[in-house]
Amino acid sequence: MMDPNLTTIDFRLYAHWIVLLPMIGFLLELLIGKYTWRKGGMFATLSILGSMIISYGCLYNVYVQELGFWEYSWDWFYPGIVAGFTIDPLSLAMLCMVSFISFFIHFYAIGYMSHDCAKNVYFAETALFTGSMFGLVLSNNLLQLFIFWEMVGVCSYLLIGFWWHKPEAAAAGKKAWMSCAVGDCLFLLGIAMMYTIMVKQGITTEIISFNNIFQNLEHLSHETIFGMSALTIICILFMCGVLGKSAGFPLHVWIPDAMEGPTTVSALIHAATMVTAGVYLIARAFPIFLAAPNALMIVAFMGAFTALYASTLGLVVNDLKRIFAYSTISQLGYMIAILGCGAVLGVAAVAYAIFHLVAHAFFKALLFLSSGSVLHGIGNIRDIKEMGGLLKGMPWTGYAMLAGALALIAFPFTAGYYSKDRIIEDAYIYATNGGDLGYMVWIFLVLGVILTATYTFRAWYLAMTGEPRSYPAIRPHECGFWMKTTLVVLSVFALGLGIMTGGGVKFWHFLEETFVHETQTASGVYPGLDLHEIGLLGGNTLMQHGAHPPQWVIYLPLLLMIAGLAIATTVYYKNRIDVSKYVKKDNPLYQILWNKYYLDYLFKDIIAEKIIMTVFTFWDVLDRYVIDGVVNLLSWITIQAGQVGRKLQTGVVQNYATAVIFGVSMLMILVIMFRGGL
């Protein structure tokens, strides 16, 4: 049983330490990490362990002891702008997932980064990365969330470019930063607009705190900008931020390149600390999206399109890590799509999305860490065409990757089976209950399933089975203690998370309390929201009671998954079908996929180099001749006036004396004239 003393601690009051501990870890690691155990890594790992303990303590308080949701905040630099923390099921689910995964990734990195010469810098940056994500998750207001959102971006830039001496890594860091920046600017604009319309309502305290916005949605929904609902515009701007951070189409281009960073960083970015931020933002701001007409339709469509789009790209890539990177984009698409389905499903959609997010975090971290182990074992070769037969040399890694792959393709009874199939079933319910673009969303998601199974097992078969296709692959070496432990722990969760949570039901019930239950604050209580009424503000009619899809809809994803698995097995394991005649540069379809639908070409060669450079040329001429011309003309006039005027200063005393006497005389004459006497 639990120690009775522990049960009296209200961990919710220490929530700020969840953020502060990794920040302290960051400083210690940066300043003195080099002189400690194994030249770095100790402070970062321990500080995140501390955050993890507080997070699970909060979970215990809220889930087991039912102490209620809690929020506290204090005024910051400007009245009405607060810094604050919120503890509710949504933030708790994220906190527990992020701290757990991040802790094990740090644990793994102690082994993985053991040969790196700047270990303490690496661990300092990952601690800051994790701490920023904690801050983002705990934020109770938009501005604080945005600050941590940007800090996460900065850390990802630093870590993707961690091996900066490689030009590709430096370029990848820049690309990640720039792609996110496009979305972030629009996100900031959305926050500014939200601030404006809240101030217009006469609200002076907690102006952009989430709970306060939710309470005022009824008034806010009457605001219009350019004849459109202000909330819809704000939600679209938020969505742009989400597309940048959560790698939605078309701002996902940075994700494949981000594979240049250390594999542990890829695991952190994909599982815990970066791309989940966007999904979390929609989940956190869900009532706003619900109250905005058409906003959730855009979310659902963009998510479903991204899910299918990215999974087609995963089919042709040969880089082991990039295959998993595309699968991340695709799975994030599933999460965003189901959040969009919230227009019909209500808060249950948030629960499904976050459950898939958590399940995905476990199996994606596992996939990346096991591919990191492969890279470690065969000398940083990432091309699956040069692997093969690795299962014999590194069985731990191989079976761990198999566990992750099974969870990714939603094999029965793994974590992904409960989370992803639920999403697809509910997308069907969304479609049948009058969701906008419903069948299109559902079809996209269903097609994604078969592609996911194919490309995932293409990677696994090519890497792990068959004959070694390069010299390093003949004698791979298995990873050590730190990495093996992590792989085992994550495998257990990737396979068993669904069963542990009773098929996800316990998780969903816990998450569905978000928004609808009251939240205590230091000064009062925010009452729970009636999401049905909020939905009506945005023209969304929520389902009153649960619906069950027909049997064939439930079994369809399973069948398609088996079909995809069968395709992969036939082609890449049994080698029954030779695909090499299609996989050629002269096949136009292959070429489109290989060039990633020419998006990189469009962004870099056309938009960046042609359009922006042309604009810059005009700007340069304007700047050099018009703006500079005005400035130079003014200075020329001043200089010329000075040349003439300074001759007045002769330096001869008599001239000054004469001027004084003349001046005083004139003054006296004037006084006499106008006053008629002295």
Added chain:
Amino acid sequence: MIPLQYYLLLAGILFAIGAYGIMTLSNGIRLLMCVELMLNAANLNLVAFSTHINDVSGQVFALFSIALAAAEAAVGFAIILMVYRLRTEIDIENVKLLRW
């Protein structure tokens, strides 16, 4: 009793001579002497008016003014002495290094 107008006329003449000297002369010492003339014209006025209205404070003020003039003369002559040491002349029309 000499009428007030005579004093004022004398002071006016003295002041005019001083001002004329300042505007036309270029010898540093002569210049200072002209300044003294102008100051003393003002002092004369002060004393004359003070006697005229039977108030002694004007004469006290004249004493201050004389002390001030002495100080001013000391500083002025010191400057002219330095100019002489530097340039072996005291023609202030040529002392115009610090212009444009």
